[in-house]
Amino acid sequence: MHPELIDTLVIPNTTKIIFLIMDGLGGLPGPGGQTELEAAQTPNLDALAKGGVCGLLDPVGYGITPGSGPAHFALFGYDPVKNNIGRGILEGAGIDFPMTERDLLIRVNFATVDKNGLVIDRRAGRIDNETNRRICRKLQENIRAPEAVEVMFQPVKEHRAVLAIRGDGLAEEIQETDPQQLGKPPLPPRALVPAAAATERILAAVVEQAGEILADEPRANMLLLRGYAKYRRYRSLYERYLLEALAIAGYPMYRGIARLLGMAIGAPTETVEEEIALLRREYGKYDFFFLHVKATDSRGEDGNFDGKVKVIEQVDSLLPDIVALGPEVLVVTGDHSTPATLAGHSWHPSPVILAAPTCRPDRVAHFSERDCIHGGLGRMPMMYLMGQALAHARRLEKFGA
Amino acid sequence: MHPELIDTLVIPNTTKIIFLIMDGLGGLPGPGGQTELEAAQTPNLDALAKGGVCGLLDPVGYGITPGSGPAHFALFGYDPVKNNIGRGILEGAGIDFPMTERDLLIRVNFATVDKNGLVIDRRAGRIDNETNRRICRKLQENIRAPEAVEVMFQPVKEHRAVLAIRGDGLAEEIQETDPQQLGKPPLPPRALVPAAAATERILAAVVEQAGEILADEPRANMLLLRGYAKYRRYRSLYERYLLEALAIAGYPMYRGIARLLGMAIGAPTETVEEEIALLRREYGKYDFFFLHVKATDSRGEDGNFDGKVKVIEQVDSLLPDIVALGPEVLVVTGDHSTPATLAGHSWHPSPVILAAPTCRPDRVAHFSERDCIHGGLGRMPMMYLMGQALAHARRLEKFGA
Numbered sequence: 001m002h003p004e005l006i007d008t009l010v011i012p013n014t015t016k017i018i019f020l021i022m023d024g025l026g027g028l029p030g031p032g033g034q035t036e037l038e039a040a041q042t043p044n045l046d047a048l049a050k051g052g053v054c055g056l057l058d059p060v061g062y063g064i065t066p067g068s069g070p071a072h073f074a075l076f077g078y079d080p081v082k083n084n085i086g087r088g089i090l091e092g093a094g095i096d097f098p099m100t101e102r103d104l105l106i107r108v109n110f111a112t113v114d115k116n117g118l119v120i121d122r123r124a125g126r127i128d129n130e131t132n133r134r135i136c137r138k139l140q141e142n143i144r145a146p147e148a149v150e151v152m153f154q155p156v157k158e159h160r161a162v163l164a165i166r167g168d169g170l171a172e173e174i175q176e177t178d179p180q181q182l183g184k185p186p187l188p189p190r191a192l193v194p195a196a197a198a199t200e201r202i203l204a205a206v207v208e209q210a211g212e213i214l215a216d217e218p219r220a221n222m223l224l225l226r227g228y229a230k231y232r233r234y235r236s237l238y239e240r241y242l243l244e245a246l247a248i249a250g251y252p253m254y255r256g257i258a259r260l261l262g263m264a265i266g267a268p269t270e271t272v273e274e275e276i277a278l279l280r281r282e283y284g285k286y287d288f289f290f291l292h293v294k295a296t297d298s299r300g301e302d303g304n305f306d307g308k309v310k311v312i313e314q315v316d317s318l319l320p321d322i323v324a325l326g327p328e329v330l331v332v333t334g335d336h337s338t339p340a341t342l343a344g345h346s347w348h349p350s351p352v353i354l355a356a357p358t359c360r361p362d363r364v365a366h367f368s369e370r371d372c373i374h375g376g377l378g379r380m381p382m383m384y385l386m387g388q389a390l391a392h393a394r395r396l397e398k399f400g401a
Numbered sequence: 402m403h404p405e406l407i408d409t410l411v412i413p414n415t416t417k418i419i420f421l422i423m424d425g426l427g428g429l430p431g432p433g434g435q436t437e438l439e440a441a442q443t444p445n446l447d448a449l450a451k452g453g454v455c456g457l458l459d460p461v462g463y464g465i466t467p468g469s470g471p472a473h474f475a476l477f478g479y480d481p482v483k484n485n486i487g488r489g490i491l492e493g494a495g496i497d498f499p500m501t502e503r504d505l506l507i508r509v510n511f512a513t514v515d516k517n518g519l520v521i522d523r524r525a526g527r528i529d530n531e532t533n534r535r536i537c538r539k540l541q542e543n544i545r546a547p548e549a550v551e552v553m554f555q556p557v558k559e560h561r562a563v564l565a566i567r568g569d570g571l572a573e574e575i576q577e578t579d580p581q582q583l584g585k586p587p588l589p590p591r592a593l594v595p596a597a598a599a600t601e602r603i604l605a606a607v608v609e610q611a612g613e614i615l616a617d618e619p620r621a622n623m624l625l626l627r628g629y630a631k632y633r634r635y636r637s638l639y640e641r642y643l644l645e646a647l648a649i650a651g652y653p654m655y656r657g658i659a660r661l662l663g664m665a666i667g668a669p670t671e672t673v674e675e676e677i678a679l680l681r682r683e684y685g686k687y688d689f690f691f692l693h694v695k696a697t698d699s700r701g702e703d704g705n706f707d708g709k710v711k712v713i714e715q716v717d718s719l720l721p722d723i724v725a726l727g728p729e730v731l732v733v734t735g736d737h738s739t740p741a742t743l744a745g746h747s748w749h750p751s752p753v754i755l756a757a758p759t760c761r762p763d764r765v766a767h768f769s770e771r772d773c774i775h776g777g778l779g780r781m782p783m784m785y786l787m788g789q790a791l792a793h794a795r796r797l798e799k800f801g802a
Contacts, residue, residue, distance in 0.1 A: 061402030063788030070801035087802040379779035
């Protein structure tokens, strides 16, 4: 079954759906033999699991460790392989750059080259954000756009920026220019297919000019290009599911992904308490709420087992405020696993609770990876979660006569 | 997700993966109500299951009983339906015939026809191997190859041989010639598609000549042709996964399948002890080891429940020698089920243990079909097992940004 089959069955309703996404929630046993979720005291999540139906979600596929882009696409019902989102678009979305379908988005790393043009620092000494903004302004003011395209430089953070080329017939099949080693010159932005020849010429001209414009800079005197991605428009959650959706997230990348899928974006938040306060304020205005908790993933990435446990316990303590709103469907899961013992994303499936008056409860009474194995949702591809949520919210009609 | 998605994510590593394949491992309850695996005393497999993650693997699909070819292709991550390997190739691989991409491989059954050309024994009285070799030599020495092709006869066993036709533009879409009933003449090797017309002419000429050459034989005086298969080259485990692989197997067919997938083939072995000794000697030289235990399947095929239990117990007693090598990933499973009560392959899924420091343990503490239902791997298509093994061996990078 293709995940877009549900689109053909969508009907309007007034029910509300909340996705509480604890980024990188799933884990692995730590020193005590328990995972982060097992070690955490989570009476509220356990009660939710007891009344709801649980399971395990594979973000992309068996054994595949997903990036945040594909994992979130899967959460919202988009096939993460067919819709594999390029780094350039993700970066552009993260800084809220107004992308159009004529845009080629490119992730830029500022680098340092010596007088022979050999790369001596692939991150330009991690220049600060202020320098980054100054460099981008300098490039923007001095660049002469070649071949009737527009050229836009947008700072991101430290040595990272986005280069947007706007024009007709641009192609993303271009070789990345980072030589990956010091003491080598940047690679040329070579066309990987014949149709990318014009794009190659344009990018070669931009890089050459950028080298001249930045020649007097002590550190950020060269661009390295990667993650080329032609912007494409994705069908929105409203177009697909008739859901007016609000994203509540502090981190730019997740706000960006939500924006790509047509969600409204709540005011930036710093804490989970602020996110829940915002949810409460906006609850009447939308059908679907994406609440993103970043700290579970951050602690996991840091290899901080106890820190991740604490974040889970903190979210658990705030869960009653979300439950009190009375959404017809409340889903709690992660976008992927980030075990502290691996200090990074992993391929292990993500535990999930779906709580709804219409769900068929299982015997799971504790929210953990090991308990979710026995859940009524079974182990399923994450891209089917949204269909389950819509069904439980009575937002899908019958298939066939 | 397509199983070949993992190929795009493969990265080099020095970790080692062992697949211990007990052919036909899965079973059904015998007289005592337990399956062969449940009836066996398996303290070492149980300990491995306890520390690892378990599940059930469907070799081809729900309800599909696989042959050994598709089942092993699935084990190694090759879609068994898209890569359905023809019987002729399997036979050719089993006798180590040096196949080329110009070859059409055909399974031959020698048969007996009466003076009217009607089949009176479809297996030529199961002639012995010595007669088989003599018949093949006689055919080889007397056949006049038609239409610029080469014609090669290779004995297999008893009444079975391989016929290889080497030439350009050969096709495998040819009707099998076994009439399946006694008292009927062999069917003509009729082209099933227009492009197979030349192949039909060639095969008709070969069959006619063979009938003349063998006319004085008392039993093997005719050929029946089946399992036509154009040889095709499969991408090797090294090409797909960067795995230097060694196959340790006593039986020709499994050695042949491993060779088709580019594995190195260990010296022939007679016992599991010899296989493990070979594994120990070669352990430093390869990344991936396919250890094949045939006797589980043979006892199952014989309907010998107790015999199969004994084989499982024997493998269990030797398991510590494999574990002691310290592979990063140790997988124990079968290629399919061969319940002694059915005395043949079956469609029931195969129980599996994946043991690795990076696995997320479940609550399974005993290696059996009934326990594996509750395993953390869930029930999954066998062709995804290799991706799981590569992920747990840290040999796959992240998908997407």
